[in-house]
Amino acid sequence: MSAHENTWPNNIARKAVLEFQAYSARGGATNALHLDANESPWAPPPVHSTCGFNRYPEQQPSELRARLADLYGVNSAQIMIGRGADEAIEVLLRTFCESGQDCILVCPPTFGYFATCAAIQGAGVVVAPLRADFSYDGDLMKVKMRQAGPSLKMAFLCSPNNPTGNVVDPKIVEELCVDFPQTLIVIDEAYAEFSAQDSFADRLSEFPNRVVLRTLSKAYALAGVRAGVAIADERIIELMLKVLPPYPIPRPVEQAVMAALTPAAMPVHAARLKLWKSERSRMADALKASPFVNKIYPSEANFLLLDINEDAKLLRALAKYQVKIRDFRKSLPGKMRLSIGRPEENDIALAAFGVEIKPQRPQRIGEAHRKTKETDIAVRVNLDDASGTQINTGIGFYDHMLGSMAKHGGFGLVLTCEGDLEIDTHHTIEDCALALGTALANALGDKSGAGRFGSFIPMDETLAKVAVDLSGRAAMVFKGVFPTDHAGEFPAEMCPHFFESLSQTLGASIHIEVCGDNTHHMIEACFKGLGRALMPAFKREGTDIASTKGVL
Template identity: 45%
Template sequence: MSDVLDLVREDLRQFAGYASARRSGLTGSVWLNANESPWPSPADGGLGLNRYPDPQPAALHAELAALYAVDEERVLISRGSDEAIDLLVRALCRAGRDAVVLAPPTFGMYAVCARLQDARRIEVPLIDTADGWALDIDAVIASARDGGARIVFLCSPNNPTGEVVPREAIERAAVALADQAVVVVDEAYGEFAAQASAATLLPRHPNLAVLRTLSKAHALAGARIGALLADPALIRVLRNVAAPYPLPSPSVRAALAALQPATLDETRRRIACVIAERQRVFAALSALPGVRRCYPSQGNFLLVRFVEAELAFRRLLAAGVVVRDMRGYPGLGDALRISIGTVQDNDTLLAALGAGRAPA
């Protein structure tokens, strides 16, 4: 494959997008070019919210590139992963003509964004094996080829099932679909996994893209800061498709603070705690007589099948524990997804299910 732009909608390849006041690159001390209020709001609190934010703040751009070990030109900052998923579908899929490949059960936003763009959804279900869930990458490649897919979404670790897609499989899909589709690897839970990021494969595969987020391991779900890592040509297209001012200034400040060395050290300690607790809760749940199966996971959650899922769900709610009900998903009619909390949170969960003492 010579140019990832060949996979972009033809009508968007030269699309310049909206030329917002902040994209002009002008500098000065008296700002009269954006019809902003010259005074901060009385409720501003020193945040300077009367001014529009930079669409792609340079300082945060540099910090995210360093965090994910990629060149800055490969980074697009987005409002969480959700916006990046939507931008990819809109930029790559022609409405009513192109398709995306999904491997359910998986993150629901892939299908939502495809439907909003009127892109066909081709499903290659995961396989429930004795060792856990598995992806048939050969079936994914064949379905993408036969169905005219422009995007293949691979969630790794997968939400809600917890398994990773092997790097060899990711690279095989990128090679096989080089002239047809962009392979998007969603690594929202990548910090909790043992496998290295697929971002290291980007220089070899222009049709590969990786989604990352500060929502999970970095504890900034409310700030809505994500990143798409991809070929620079694709990044430039998506910047032109994106909203003029997608990143609120307070969110950018929070993200910059979260990426300082001392904060990153604490984040790494918390990740280690989550992984240890994941193993403890997995063992405890697996031993419960009311649990059909607890799946191994490389995310910060566990997918659990119950003999009586409704009873388990009600017992947890009665104890004040809210988990994700997965029973509406095909093939998961007896399943709940349980996020890993603090030690005390997890003790409360296990006690409610009869697997331990309530915390003091």
């Protein structure tokens, strides 16, 4: 055995992986004249020439790798990006398990792809089942791992576990890492964002045989993009990269992930997660009244495992409502798994389960994302829930004005902007108004039941008159002269420009008349006044559309 095979983790890797030379790919395109990879010099029509689709990507796109490392709180060298966490499982098996010799440990019921990858690689599977309450049996795992000996290359755990939804005790993971230093302890954290448990990736330096899998398919809504990571000691990642194909991350995938994970988008993801968890709790409580449900298992994932009775009758009801859930009865007698959807989707599922719920309209939630060379903006509004407002544009006064408008308008607002404030505030103020108007318009939908009209007159020495009509036609009239040119960092001239931009994307007529002696008060009165005007305009009563035309 050569010297390099005596060092960890080389001593547990497949001999062939150590001996072969990794495929020599050029790597990502640079500013050089590339005549080295037999690519087309032209972008495919009708895609813009700057897309880079005609050039081979890096095996691990550097910007994407850095962003994911930041997201998960590790170093870039500790990340391997693949086509979903599934590919990370495949690469682990190909890197460390000799066909016909080595094996892995799994703890069923669990994610079935662990065993599938082992079968494809020709590796054995050692089983340490969960206890009757679906908790991990650490003592049994240790017994099984000792019996398997050096041929056991990795133990797979899932936290939160799929399909049971429970988490593994951190003490079990720590003991396995310490007691079996020559075995990779792999924790699949596909549903970690839905759990209060800390990630197991935070102690890699202390436990170099620990591997964590993460996916963007669940919490970040990128299941169709296929992107996930393995997080591990740099030496493990180096070996895995030898086995990983040379171009696993298509450029459209890289672009989609980077767009979805911009700093501006993160508060929107957080707001969705908050709603998701709330719906999980609501569904768990509501399903107690279902005649088809014997038990609902506690879950820290985005699903609930259910113990079912009257299976045939339930399946007919689900078919009637066109609801599909996951059937685990073959491996777990009487068990089915229900994913948590949007509130209105969950209500349909409850109806299928025979749960009577108070009829309620779906909350009017609208989102918008706007990215230009000057700004990157994400907005989420909820016209029916004013809680959870979070605003960060980089302009303190502007944040205060937007917050005041949301407060007095009675709607929730999450808005984050990364703008070119090093130049000036113009683009940030204008583009935020455009994005906000789009989000509000999306939330209003066809405006059925909305009041349409509103007006308000506020404040101190300042008098502001604001009228709004959600007519679907953009118009803005502003009358007023500010005594100074700024309120803090906010240029006074941008006040009417904000309302003009908002009217364009909201599709509203906005009329404002303001007079006073203090620019700060005048601008604040305009924003608060619009909020107060929007409140009755947004208020929903009945289902009629407030127009003789029947459409707005």
